[in-house]
Amino acid sequence: MGKTLAEKIFEAHVTDKPFGDTWVLKLDRVFCHEITTPIAINDLVSKKMDKVFDPGKIKAVIDHVTPAKDSKTAEQGKILRDWARRHKIKDFFDIGRNGVCHAIFPEKGFVRPGFTVIMGDSHTCTHGAFGAFAAGVGTTDLEVGILKGVCAFRKPETFKVNLTGKLKKGVYAKDIILAVIGRIGVAGATDKVMEFRGPAAEALTMEGRLTICNMAVEAGATSGVCMPDMVTVDYLWPFVGPDGDKTYAAKEAALADFSKWRSDDDAVYAGSVDIDCSSLDPLATVDYKPDQIRTIRQLKGTKIDQVYIGSCTNGRIEDLREAAAIVRGKKIADTVRGIVSPATTEVYNQALREGLVQIFMDAGFCVTNATCGACLGMSNGVLAEGEVCASTTNRNFFGRMGKGGMVHLMSPASAAAAAIAGVITVL
Amino acid sequence: MKHFGGQVLFLDRSDINTDEIIPAKYLNENSREALKPNLLEDLKLPGFDLKKDIEGKGAILTRANFGCGSSREHAPWALEANGINIVIGESFARIFRQNMYNCGMIAAELPKSVIDEIFREFGTVGASLSLDMEKGILSFVNGGKGKNIPFMLQGFEKALVEAGGWVEFAAARY
Numbered sequence: 001m002g003k004t005l006a007e008k009i010f011e012a013h014v015t016d017k018p019f020g021d022t023w024v025l026k027l028d029r030v031f032c033h034e035i036t037t038p039i040a041i042n043d044l045v046s047k048k049m050d051k052v053f054d055p056g057k058i059k060a061v062i063d064h065v066t067p068a069k070d071s072k073t074a075e076q077g078k079i080l081r082d083w084a085r086r087h088k089i090k091d092f093f094d095i096g097r098n099g100v101c102h103a104i105f106p107e108k109g110f111v112r113p114g115f116t117v118i119m120g121d122s123h124t125c126t127h128g129a130f131g132a133f134a135a136g137v138g139t140t141d142l143e144v145g146i147l148k149g150v151c152a153f154r155k156p157e158t159f160k161v162n163l164t165g166k167l168k169k170g171v172y173a174k175d176i177i178l179a180v181i182g183r184i185g186v187a188g189a190t191d192k193v194m195e196f197r198g199p200a201a202e203a204l205t206m207e208g209r210l211t212i213c214n215m216a217v218e219a220g221a222t223s224g225v226c227m228p229d230m231v232t233v234d235y236l237w238p239f240v241g242p243d244g245d246k247t248y249a250a251k252e253a254a255l256a257d258f259s260k261w262r263s264d265d266d267a268v269y270a271g272s273v274d275i276d277c278s279s280l281d282p283l284a285t286v287d288y289k290p291d292q293i294r295t296i297r298q299l300k301g302t303k304i305d306q307v308y309i310g311s312c313t314n315g316r317i318e319d320l321r322e323a324a325a326i327v328r329g330k331k332i333a334d335t336v337r338g339i340v341s342p343a344t345t346e347v348y349n350q351a352l353r354e355g356l357v358q359i360f361m362d363a364g365f366c367v368t369n370a371t372c373g374a375c376l377g378m379s380n381g382v383l384a385e386g387e388v389c390a391s392t393t394n395r396n397f398f399g400r401m402g403k404g405g406m407v408h409l410m411s412p413a414s415a416a417a418a419a420i421a422g423v424i425t426v427l
Numbered sequence: 428m429k430h431f432g433g434q435v436l437f438l439d440r441s442d443i444n445t446d447e448i449i450p451a452k453y454l455n456e457n458s459r460e461a462l463k464p465n466l467l468e469d470l471k472l473p474g475f476d477l478k479k480d481i482e483g484k485g486a487i488l489t490r491a492n493f494g495c496g497s498s499r500e501h502a503p504w505a506l507e508a509n510g511i512n513i514v515i516g517e518s519f520a521r522i523f524r525q526n527m528y529n530c531g532m533i534a535a536e537l538p539k540s541v542i543d544e545i546f547r548e549f550g551t552v553g554a555s556l557s558l559d560m561e562k563g564i565l566s567f568v569n570g571g572k573g574k575n576i577p578f579m580l581q582g583f584e585k586a587l588v589e590a591g592g593w594v595e596f597a598a599a600r601y
Contacts, residue, residue, distance in 0.1 A: 019582035
């Protein structure tokens, strides 16, 4: 009987099975940010266990509130900064070089096929786009990860999402994942690895794959995962090829090695769903759960107060290009506040080089530094009571972007169109 | 052994998420006790009164997929700061559930039919529950009425609760 990718990764990393169904895995990466890590650090210090299992496998960033907005967030940044310095964590990204965690760590080439990754952030599932097992965890799991380099999971079952067909013009990766969540519900893949397969998954760019894996947790999944292929090799080549760490001399060798990490044809799945991507229209969420989906056409005319383009879901250069193509030469509606947050400093730089920042600013957008910002209402861009936001982020929970606010999740193109019209509108 | 239970807070809704349990704006707190007044501050549930309903409670009974959303362990910490160390529901989001056990707390899953019955028979003010870990019995009491439900922690979860959490378990073993 064949095995799924997740099963192969688990078997390659298991270090203990203390109770049968509990698998303790060795970790290849422990990612950290300034919101959930400082308490883990403080706890380790208080227990006189202030050590790290491997400073080369730990990567850290200040991204949720940057620059610090008050004394408390300044203190969180300080704890992480001092700890990174104390333990010689080379890959620590502070303001001026930082970015949203799930955008900057892929950008630096830190995740490879077959890796195990944890982070104290639920959207860590994003990194499964490289064919890795990447899971969001709480602070205690993070603490043990930092100290011992292990984390415990139940052996995960795999839920297969079979993506066929070809996306119509104006329909994007974001619409695919909204359709999947709408179909299976917010608990449809709980405790499972959500595996994206089929020709429409293979046709996605790495950025599109990061977007769909990012929102796997909105259906309850532990990790999203795509099969490594030439798209993966091309993306990672600057890091693993002759100009990188020289792991591979040629792309073919990298592809052959990466291809170990894919599910067998006769692997057993715990469930599946088929989505014909040719039939998809641009989508958005309503209400306060990410599985409440409508077409943009159904929501046409819905008045909005703010547009937010950014986040670990859709703040990458490809997202900004798609939005800028809609915005170019136009002005956003007088009644709308437009905010663009490039997901990393590098994305910001690239957007400057390509003239995208100018396009957004000419249209009346505020372009912020790289930050998680408005997405979770912790930093800039919070909504007032009763306000509505068209947003490229991943959660629309009640109070998420500010108490009493309403968030409609959608693609960067749909959000850009809404900014121009002042209402949700069809492209 | 720690006592699990107390007066029950009934939250009759599925998919109660971590933003509702403790809003993100409080994630700048570096102390668990500071989260106490803000537990369930943004909960959207008709009839729920933050000021009155949490005071004095030791347990929560809820529906499916409790704790979905963020990885923030601030959610269990905010419960614990209010004296709540056991949540009973039909199902839990994975990270929240693991966080509970990692903190030495309990997220107990019972079948929907049993949860329905408890809501029907005990879902009023004044009901309380207690867990006898040794005997594996969850007891619900309200006035003169009582009900015992078998619930036995096993394997990893039992070990975590007995060790006091994952840090203690892992520090000794790995």
